[in-house]
Amino acid sequence: MADMKAQRDAYGEVLAELGRKYPNMFVLDADLTKSTKTVTFQKEFPERHINCGIAEGNMMAVAAGIATCGNIVFASSFAMFAAGRAYEQIRNSVCYAHNNVKIVATHAGLTVGEDGATHQCLEDIGLMRAIPGMVVLAPSDAGSTKAACRFAAEYDGPVYIRLGRLPLTRFNDEENYKFALGQADVLADGDFATVMFCGPFYDLAMQIREIFAKNNLNIRVVDVPCIKPMNKDVVKNAANETKVIVTIEDHNIYGGLGSAVAEVLAEEDIENRKSVELIRIGAQDIFGKSGAPKALLENYGFSATEIAKKIAETVCPGSSANLIF
Amino acid sequence: METKDFAKNMRKLIVEAIYNSGSGHPGGSLSCADIVAVLFNEEMNKSSERPNDPERDRFVMSKGHAAATLYSALALKGFFPAEEMKTFRKIDGRLEGHPDMKKIPGVDMTTGSLGQGISAACGMAVYGKRASKNYRVYAVMGDGELEEGQCWEAFMFAAHYKLDNLCVFIDFNGLQIDGEITKVMSPLPIPEKMKAFGFNVIEIDGHNLDEIRAALKNAKETKGMPTAVVCHTVKGKGVSFMENVASWHGTAPNKEQYEQAIKEIEANG
Structure with a gap:
């Protein structure tokens, strides 16, 4: 087996790295800190991590409220509940209001596996792509996951980042691979x-x-x-x-x-x-x-x-x- | 300006703006006018010269359809010229049908989709706590709005994180678009539910300025929990033919009705 790594592990690592760089960065989660790996950030910056419980709609508008105070906010849940359940909060409170919120949705797609159809979000790119001004990213390994998050933290405005559950072959350098709008x-x-x-x-x-x-x-x-x-x-x-x-x-x-x-x-x-x-x-x-x-x-x-x-x-x-x- | 007169001027601007645009929400805009008047004219630390001051108190009109109420208070406080109220809901203006933080100075959060404003207010308040800020966060909600499940997610959050810098006014006028809230989908009993959700609850007459002032004092003195002020109000307050009539939720007055309304507001104030 080639050198593999799950995107959410890379996400956890890069969140902590970005937390050190940006003192005004907050991370929100909805009772999935161990699955989405925001727990890594929580351990290092407990005062800037907020668990919102199983209430994704509230989480997205809370994220917007924190962002109105000049902060960078990363909000995470599974893609189904982030882009799906909280679609309208993302549309109105985050995107229409142009608040600086980064939605990092893990466990997207069929590759969720055994949890089945209710948890396999196959529509999130379409939903997010239809919102004016939303940047939609679907990185392909650990290196591009980190680069996407670094890009998102730097970028002023809403970004949706879609991650999967499985370990993936590493082909981009985790430290040096850079990301820009329109990356291909x-x-x-x-x-x-x-x-x-x-x-x-x-x-x-x-x-x-x-x-x-x-x-x-x-x-x-x-x-x-x-x-x-x-x-x-x-x-x-x-x-x-x-x-x-x-x-x-x-x-x-x-x-x-x-x-x-x-x-x-x-x-x-x-x-x-x-x-x-x-x-x-x-x-x-x-x-x-x-x-x-x-x-x-x-x-x-x-x-x-x-x-x-x-x-x-x-x-x-x-x-x-x-x-x- | 005396707050009583401030509220009277707000009501005139509200009715005028809705009349000029031929659309808007007079009933629920007039019912929360006194609450908003006390907040903007006496209570909140807000300056039109520094609308984005990080230390300012925050105001979220969670019942965003009462945009005219917020705009009238902002206009009277000099955030934009009162003359601009004529552009309310017009294509070439910036006074959107529901409050828009990116277009209008002094609007702290874009609202309109019910239930979302209170969550955003929780976000502002939790940041205030985490960053040891001294500002307070005020939100005005509708009673019908409480039918949105998201409100209760937000209340759970506010109590869990002990947001004693958050004060929520519930404009309990008893009516929503389709009629009486108890007939459409009852959110009652409101004070008991708010208590059960961990709020310090105060019940007042939402048109009595002294009771509003006392509630604000009580809220500031309450530590470790958020405050909900359940305000008994009259939908359409100040205009006799609009009072307690659900159909004035989202209807603009015609010329005759507009003139009558202004006359009544000036006379009663």
Whole structure:
């Protein structure tokens, strides 16, 4: 197994680091301090950590109130209850009022696993993306989680950061990787197809690339940790320089990364617009269910071989039978 | 200016603004006018020259539909010209239909969606405690607003964190859009519930300035718990034909009604 680390562990560490840097930073949680790892900050700065109990709506507006006094506020819960239950508090008290609140939502998506559908938030990117001015980030490993949080602390305004539960392969440097609005990283170049992912799919994207490498074809791999604002250039380049764009996200295909990419493809000036194809991998407008995360992902179509076949079929119908795996 | 006259001028500005815009919420704006008058004219440490002073007392109109009440007090205190009340709810103005902290000096929190303002007030108060600030936080809530579950989350929070720098006024006028609160969805008994949630509870006549003053004194002297002032009020107070009539919750007066209202406010004050 490669070097792995859970994003929330990185979150806990970076919160403490940021707490040392910003004396006006507060962290709020809703009875999940050990799961979201805000407990790390709580131990070091108990006077700046506030447990709001199981009351996420109140927590978000309390966060807004603390922010009105010139503070940076990080508020955490599971994605389902942060973006879902407290949507309107985020919309009105945080975003419309432009209060400096960072919502860091953990346990997003199918990869929550055994807790099942009620806890697997597959709509949060869509909900948050629809709010004017909200910055939406879905980092992809420990390094980008830390960079996203450092960016958020520096940025004046609301930010939503989506984290998963599982340990993930570390491919960004935890100290030196930097983050900017519109962050998108081309991890490997290629001209056959482009795989754009966010969240927990570095390994999957690389497996797809390896399959095509065996077939002497190059896949471009792009990590898109900033969903809003979207980096239009990487989408335009992918459309103009490769035949297929595949988006992979632990989210409904409606409202998330796939939708954001589709919007760029539909609206931007792209020479190759008519011939480029888009495949959206994600929950196909269905809810999740209980199961081990790995089995669930397989079940919901997050399989390197299945995605490779889809890419081959899209470029040339019938060609998937000739793929070497 | 005497607070009695301040309240009278507020009422005139409220009715005028709602009449000019052809929309707004006269009933609940008039019922909480005396409470807001005492706060802005006597109690709170607020200055129009330093609307963002970190040490200022905070005011949150949690029942954001009473925006005209807050705006009238701010206008009379010089946060913006009283003339600007004419732009209330108009497309080219900044006086949004519900209070907007980013547009209007003196507005400490954007409100309008019921239940959220009181949570934000709790946020201001808990920060005040943690940072050892001396400011106090005042919130005005509606009785119908208490039907929002979030209010009770906020009350739980306020008592848990012993926010004795928070004083909540509940404008108990007994009416909401669809009628009497006891018929639509009763939040009663309010004082008993607030006590059970850990508040120091005071019950007063919300139009009696001395009772409002006494409640504020009591709240400041109470340590270790937040204070709720349950204010018995009359919806539409000061305008005879609006008093205790639910349909004046969100209806603007016509010209005749407007002129009659101003006459009555001037006469009774």
